[in-house]
Amino acid sequence: MGTTDEPTDDPADSTHESEASTGESADSNGERREPHPILTDLRRAEGGSTRTRFTTGFSLSYRAFAFLKDRPGLWPYVVVPAAINATLFVVAVVLLALNAERAVGWVWSAPAVEAWYDWLFRLLWYLLLALAVALSVGVSYVLTLLVGGLIAGPFRDALSTRAERILLGTDDLPGDEGSFVVDTVTGVLSDLLVIAAYCAVMLPVVLLNLVPAVGSVVSTLLGSLVSAFFLAFEFSNDPLGRRGRGLRERFGLLRERRATAFGFGFGTTLMLWVPLLNFLTIPLAVVGGTALGIALDESAGGGAVPPVEPGPGNEDPPVEPGPAGEDPPVEPGPAGEDPASGGSSDDGDPAIERRPDDAGSG
Template identity: 35%
Template sequence: MKSFASGARFLGTGFAVLLRSPKHLLLGAVPALLSAVLLLGCLGTLIYFSPDLVSWLTPFADGWAEFARQALRVLLAIALVGAVGLLGVLSFIALTLLIGGPFYETIAEHAEEQLELDTSGDGAGFTRQLARGIRDSIKLLAIALPGAILLFLIGLIPVAGQIAALVLGALFGAWVISLEMVGLVFGRRGLPFGERHRRLREHRAMVLGFGLPAYLLCLVPVLQLVVIPAAVVGGTMLAHRVLDTRKGVVAPRYSGG
């Protein structure tokens, strides 16, 4: 529980750092706004056409009794929108970080200076870092898509499946968001994508403490504009924590637990 609370404090510190620097808060909100407009438009279109879509997916139910046919299609629509919503949140964060890469690098460096964290890297130039970011975003979406499909199938189970899909979706989303948010520090140090999984698995409670509130807050459309840059700062702290813990060094000026 202490580690979970420590992870949550990283996100809280992210908000505190940005509220003391409105310039960086605004800088981080711009890419999030662009991504939100694009993906919310896609999600809204899906919700609008979902009745037609589920009817097209279930032609075999046309001859069923009215109640059974409508129950099946409502259940399918809920599961479909839920799974796409999860994928949309994770895609939104990946797209936002990709669009706003240089902005978020600036925010992360600002946070590191404020918290006196190590800013060293492997010396890779902008082009190489951009290529890493694109590659990592593709890998993250490759993880998110099968997860969303699995949760969609779980959500087809009446009542129990829908509750399980909500809980598992939140935990899965928390983990993927954490993977995304530590990417700036790991990428700057030249650490491969798989290394993120390995290091974060050693601190599961802390990772969920950070990722779970970040994921849930990202479900609120307008709040996303503030949550993303705050999560970048919190993810920077989380990345330093798991890396410094690994090396037996306690990072200065914060006690992440």
């Protein structure tokens, strides 16, 4: 008796151990498991207020910390891109910063100190050099995001695929049968198109800085909105691409769910500006963006899971019988009795039903 119980428990235990160690939500029977709470909360927020959708989108990349921490099997897809980005950043900073003095010298040679007031020009030259060094760090950061994102594309796509299986609780993903080479090339081309579109939109925004007084303020605000939107587009790109959504359709889905999209974009932007944490931002945003892409596709009627799942707020249909199975509002009783009449012994006699009218006429 005891020996027959053990084999039935072992597969369940091995499933949990496999999910924790490999990061996959594998099920030997291929059955659907419960969706991850990140996706469940995101689905529920779609029916909420604008503030609820924004805050839920804002938290996606941060909730990915716990998601990845509990799944060591996904760590290589986090460590390798982070190492690539860190290496590229250090190399770019060193190359640009070491040549900053030479670049400033092309514009203005270091002034010689021959009189006391020459120190003022010397001080201005050093301030210009410090500005050039700071600019080189900023340029290195942008180059790291662009180049590192392209290099880490295959790792990002693999992480997105595995994260989607866990989020949905299923191994059956749309577009999962594609070729690795074709998917990689398609992903790189898509990233290049996104970068080109971003640069095309940001160019007039940057030129607003030339407008006196309010130009810088307007440029900063619009630049933040554009960057947040394109971050949401970039990291929701993989799951939407696997579902056959075109670029124009993806932009349309983000516009329709702009509160959630901007929340995710601003949350990811804030994470990018935190030192050291910014090297982990891409894999964290991949997990959050994958959940966002699934929710966007479901909102348009696609995906493997219906967009509205049974929950505490969706369980009552418009018309439903009461708990005690009461009769419909208008239905004759077995003897045609009227509660207001007190139920006399002559119930069921048509003459009695007309008695109030007769009394009124008399």
